[in-house]
Amino acid sequence: xxxxxxxxxxxxxxxxxxxxxxxxxxxxxxxxxxxxxxxxxxxxxxxxxxxxxxxxxxxxxxxxxxxxxxxxxxxxxxxxxxxxxxxxxxxxxxxxxxxxxxxxxxxxxxxxxxxxxxxxxxxxxxxxxxxxxxxxxxxxxxxxxxxxxxxxxxxxxxxxxxxxxxxxxxxxxxxxxxxxxxxxxxxxxxxxxxxxxxxxxxxxxxxxxxxxxxxxxxxxxxxxxxxxxxxxxxxxxxxxxxxxxxxxxxxxxxxxxxxxxxxxxxxxxxxxxxxxxxxxxxxxxxxxxxxxxxxxxxxxxxxxxxxxxxxxxxxxxxxxxxxxx
Amino acid sequence: xxxxxxxxxxxxxxxxxxxxxxxxxxxxxxxxxxxxxxxxxxxxxxxxxxxxxxxxxxxxxxxxxxxxxxxxxxxxxxxxxxxxxxxxxxxxxxxxxxxxxxxxxxxxxxxxxxxxxxxxxxxxxxxxxxxxxxxxxxxxxxxxxxxxxxxxxxxxxxxxxxxxxxxxxxxxxxxxxxxxxxxxxxxxxxxxxxxxxxxxxxxxxxxxxxxxxxxxxxxxxxxxxxxxxxxxxxxxxxxxxxxxxxxxxxxxxxxxxx
Numbered sequence: 001x002x003x004x005x006x007x008x009x010x011x012x013x014x015x016x017x018x019x020x021x022x023x024x025x026x027x028x029x030x031x032x033x034x035x036x037x038x039x040x041x042x043x044x045x046x047x048x049x050x051x052x053x054x055x056x057x058x059x060x061x062x063x064x065x066x067x068x069x070x071x072x073x074x075x076x077x078x079x080x081x082x083x084x085x086x087x088x089x090x091x092x093x094x095x096x097x098x099x100x101x102x103x104x105x106x107x108x109x110x111x112x113x114x115x116x117x118x119x120x121x122x123x124x125x126x127x128x129x130x131x132x133x134x135x136x137x138x139x140x141x142x143x144x145x146x147x148x149x150x151x152x153x154x155x156x157x158x159x160x161x162x163x164x165x166x167x168x169x170x171x172x173x174x175x176x177x178x179x180x181x182x183x184x185x186x187x188x189x190x191x192x193x194x195x196x197x198x199x200x201x202x203x204x205x206x207x208x209x210x211x212x213x214x215x216x217x218x219x220x221x222x223x224x225x226x227x228x229x230x231x232x233x234x235x236x237x238x239x240x241x242x243x244x245x246x247x248x249x250x251x252x253x254x255x256x257x258x259x260x261x262x263x264x265x266x267x268x269x270x271x272x273x274x275x276x277x278x279x280x281x282x283x284x285x286x287x288x289x290x291x292x293x294x295x296x297x298x299x300x301x302x303x304x305x306x307x308x309x310x311x312x313x314x315x316x317x318x319x320x321x322x323x324x325x
Numbered sequence: 326x327x328x329x330x331x332x333x334x335x336x337x338x339x340x341x342x343x344x345x346x347x348x349x350x351x352x353x354x355x356x357x358x359x360x361x362x363x364x365x366x367x368x369x370x371x372x373x374x375x376x377x378x379x380x381x382x383x384x385x386x387x388x389x390x391x392x393x394x395x396x397x398x399x400x401x402x403x404x405x406x407x408x409x410x411x412x413x414x415x416x417x418x419x420x421x422x423x424x425x426x427x428x429x430x431x432x433x434x435x436x437x438x439x440x441x442x443x444x445x446x447x448x449x450x451x452x453x454x455x456x457x458x459x460x461x462x463x464x465x466x467x468x469x470x471x472x473x474x475x476x477x478x479x480x481x482x483x484x485x486x487x488x489x490x491x492x493x494x495x496x497x498x499x500x501x502x503x504x505x506x507x508x509x510x511x512x513x514x515x516x517x518x519x520x521x522x523x524x525x526x527x528x529x530x531x532x533x534x535x536x537x538x539x540x541x542x543x544x545x546x547x548x549x550x551x552x553x554x555x556x557x558x559x560x561x562x563x564x565x566x567x568x569x570x571x572x573x574x575x576x577x578x579x580x581x582x583x
Binding site: 012070072073074097098099101102103104105106108109110114115116117118130133134135136137138139140141142143144145154184185186187188189190191192193194204205229237241242243247248250253254255256257261262283284285286287290291292296297298299300301302303304305306309310312313314316317318320321322 | 335336338339341342344351366419420447448450451452453454455456457458459460462463464468469470471472474484486487488489490491492493494495496497498499500506508509512513545546547548549550551552553555558559560561562563566567569570571573574576577578580582583
């Protein structure tokens with residue numbers, strides 16, 4: 001018999017994260033399709049207040065324990081293993097976020113449930129569910145089905161509408177007492193992003209550079225263009241990893257999420273981790289030599305051209321316009 | 326201290342990827358393989374740790390075409406030992422890979438595992454079954470943390486920085502042995518000249534060990550692999566760089582952005 005659907009409620013600093021609502025929205029659809037209950041599980045220290053945002057659930061499982069302060073993937077997975085067993089769960093969804101990374105494989109190892117990563121779309125056919133995953137930086141998709149619809153799914157952030165999962169009011173809450181072992185990873189403290197630099201989340205115009213900028217010296221070209229456009233320079237991960245720009249300028253999964261009026265992407269291929277941080281920009285214009293780069297799938301305008309040909313021309317053209325205006 | 330680094334080969338996505346005739350896997354004929362980028366960072370972090378705290382760095386890979394060159398490069402960068410696990414490895418996913426590596430590490434280190442930190446990339450672009458590091462930690466029975474971008478040793482404890490989102494990070498403490506999924510090293514992976522790699526090839530040997538395919542209880546079977554349909558594609562601007570620049574500035578002007 002098909003069991004319930006368990007959604008791991010992700011929260012950070014006392015607030016439920018967006019991915020949770022994405023999972024609850026699509027989780028509701030899966031639950032209705034399979035005619036099974038939808039159970040969010042909330043686990044942490046002082047987290048009972050979070051249950052009031054989970055009105056979409058049939059019932060909420062709550063695991064509260066002072067020791068669950070930023071628990072390790074191993075601790076979370078061992079709690080989920082217990083819930084899966086006790087509550088006859090067949091499907092578990094987990095956020096494909098930095099915060100939840102590692103929980104899925106660990107739970108898969110504990111339960112022998114298969115794990116599907118990078119899930120971007122879920123479709124329904126006959127009696128089973130088709131899970132579409134995005135691999136190789138978004139260049140390839142795979143369709144996978146789970147035997148008996150039993151398994152663990154990691155959902156890529158931004159794949160499903162969060163609004164579908166946002167229902168105020170609480171379902172009935174069932175407190176679970178699950179014994180915890182000695183924690184093998186201890187949370188010490190948060191380290192806030194360094195202040196003092198430009199806050200790219202507040203900029204109306206962003207000139208974003210990626211691997212295509214090639215070296216640190218070329219960043220000054222982007223700076224010059226950003227100066228004329230009265231914006232700021234930001235970057236994708238490889239540029240920050242090289243130390244060419246500070247962490248405060250990074251857009252994407254680990255970095256900032258930005259929604260500027262203009263996002264001018266220069267030499268950025270548009271890997272899923274980067275798209276996560278900028279896809280809701282009002283206007284995206286991308287320049288990249290590879291006409292098949294995924295950035296062109298989300299950009300409004302694109303040019304398949306060498307950025308070192310386009311940037312100087314843009315600087316000149318923008319200056320002319322400014323001078324005329 | 327044993328700093329153990331696991332390197333994995335993945336297709337270079339700069340090249341066009343093609344689906345094989347079976348419609349369920351990649352066409353390997355034209356694939357160009359490179360080291361998974363976070364694994365390069367794991368190697369760099371291990372070498373930085375060795376430079377600070379002593380010990381030896383061992384780089385391990387599964388046998389694959391051109392993998393010798395990768396291992397010699399790792400040695401030239403500062404690894405002390407390179408190990409290639411040979412066997413029939415095609416289409417392996419994280420669960421199987423983790424078992425092969427954990428079997429080797431247990432055979433090799435046995436009781437000496439206590440002074441071991443395994444570093445590998447936090448994730449790879451082909452992790453359909455999820456990241457390899459937590460599976461590996463499970464088999465080795467050690468703690469694990471992923472998305473790590475800073476590691477130090479403090480009184481026998483491992484102190485790591487884990488990235489969340491929006492630039493927020495967390496500091497965690499683990500005891501040894503442990504497995505870390507590295508997102509980025511404190512410094513970009515170092516460059517070594519080809520001449521240095523060549524001279525290493527003459528002086529150091531790669532250790533080759535045999536292994537066999539593990540039995541996997543819950544492996545996924547892919548029904549279909551395909552390229553995404555291009556939806557909401559950008560309006561592409563054509564012409565000379567000057568014409569494109571002019572058009573972009575016009576678009577900005579129309580929206581009052583310039």
